Amino acid sequence: MKVFCEACKSEAETKASGIAPLEEILPPRWKRRLIDGRSYILCDICGHPKQLLGAFSPYLIDALGLDEHAICEEIPEREDFYAPRANKE
Ligand SMILES: [Zn+2]
Numbered sequence: 001m002k003v004f005c006e007a008c009k010s011e012a013e014t015k016a017s018g019i020a021p022l023e024e025i026l027p028p029r030w031k032r033r034l035i036d037g038r039s040y041i042l043c044d045i046c047g048h049p050k051q052l053l054g055a056f057s058p059y060l061i062d063a064l065g066l067d068e069h070a071i072c073e074e075i076p077e078r079e080d081f082y083a084p085r086a087n088k089e
Contacts, residue, residue: 003030005043007063012043034073040064049075 003026004011014025022032022041029044033052040047051057052072061068 001025003027003041005030005046006040007042007046007060010043031075033075035064035066036070 001014002011003014012027012030014027026032026041027044029047031042031047032039033042033047035052045051046060046063051060052075056066056068056070056072060066061070
């Protein structure tokens with residue numbers, strides 16, 4: 001089964017078939033992001049927390065047709081993208 005990034009339209013093959021939950025079959029670091037109550041499949045680049053936290057990148061706003069004040073729901077795995085953990089708080 002193929003999945004498409006909704007922002008850049010790149011595609012990837014998933015290993016899955018059948019009824020596995022989408023989150024479990026997406027390629028590494030591909031994510032389903034909830035933005036303003038809508039879910040989007042985003043690739044590892046477009047769905048990177050850097051693109052989503054704080055202000056959306058103009059690229060994503062344009063690609064997804066977002067409101068510039070759109071909010072992305074919490075990104076629980078953001079630490080995955082920033083290992084090793086920086087000294088922050
Ligand atoms: Zn993408």
